[in-house]
Amino acid sequence: MEEQKPDIPLVQWFPGHMTKARRLIEENLKLVDIVVELLDARIPLSSSNPMLAGMISGKTHAIVLNKADLADPAITREWITFYKRMGKSAMAVDSVQGKNIKELTNMINDLTQRQTAKFAAKGARPRNARAMIVGIPNVGKSSLINRLAGTVAAKTENRPGVTRAKQWIRIGKHIDLLDMPGLLWPKFDDPAVGINLAFTGAVNDDIYDKEKVALLLLEYMQNYYPHFLMTRYKIDVLPDSTEELFEVIGKKRGCLLKGGKLDEEKITTVVFTDFRSGRLGKISLESPSV
CATH class of the missing domain: 3.40.50.300 (P-loop containing nucleotide triphosphate hydrolases)
Incomplete structure (x- = not known):
């Protein structure tokens, strides 16, 4: 492995x-x-x-x-x-x-x-x-x-x-x-499997670093579905880095704490909710040709 x-x-x-x-x-x-x-x-x-x-x-x-x-x-x-x-x-x-x-x-x-x-x-x-x-x-x-x-x-x-x-x-x-009850297996040998299951909400959100996983989801979207990001968050030009995109989404959605600091937890929730509900668009994370 x-x-x-x-x-x-x-x-x-x-x-x-x-x-x-x-x-x-x-x-x-x-x-x-x-x-x-x-x-x-x-x-x-x-x-x-x-x-x-x-x-x-x-x-x-x-x-x-x-x-x-x-x-x-x-x-x-x-x-x-x-x-x-x-x-x-x-x-x-x-x-x-x-x-x-x-x-x-x-x-x-x-x-x-x-x-x-x-x-x-x-x-x-x-x-x-x-x-x-x-x-x-x-x-x-x-x-x-x-x-x-x-x-x-x-x-x-x-x-x-x-x-x-x-x-x-x-x-x-x-x-x-x-x-039958939902069934997982004891160990995800491929880290990408665990990440995909986290993206879709198949595993408990409390057991992983949600912000890091949200950044990975945004990175995937930048590579394969950039137009969905631009449409959903009204962004004319996507930033080069995923971290910058994360901040832009936070500002667009008003995810701010007192003093104008970005509420990273709220931004993460916005990204997950938009993806899992389909508001970002019709998105596949795996293809049989890859």
Whole structure:
């Protein structure tokens, strides 16, 4: 593993309930026909749990890119093509607006039809398809399930680690969905993974240097989406340095303390909030071509 670069803060977060979540997933895999892995469309690689492949070996596996409304649509299409070339069933959804929710239900039904048909062929009473939905914290599992169920079936909150136990939820007439707690893995071997998870709010904001991570996010934006920065913060010419940009945003947003000193904590909050809410624009942090 490469040595940690001094300018990239190390982000690690594996609270105690994650071990329980892993056991819960392993214990209940035998009950389901398909595992639906929910990824963040902005960071499909970083939001994919490397432990999952071994855990779900032999199970039908579908990939769903959630929060597609926040990601660069051209890059999201590249990701869908990438997964399909790997032989995976994949699609993008927006659980907030409900985009592609019906198509997701159809995909689950199609992928589990062979499994549920086995029961009828043996003379048993036909049963619903059983799907397990898994993903990292704050990837939007509860919001997606509520869309699928058409009701407030799962608790939603914009912070990681809210769902702590399993829940069975009826989806339409033919699918029973097993919701699992968000699951991370014990160590992020690539520092960039931890940074991406911090950008998107998948890890607790209190465990890392928020200002340093906000500066890294602004640096990425300067390199790949400068026009979004200029539009959002009404900047005619971007400064050369990220530190200067940070200060300009603070002044533009009135993030000042007594005496005119910049409120760095408030600026950091503005940057994170604007990115995570999509106010900065549709931004992807990872591409399958890189």
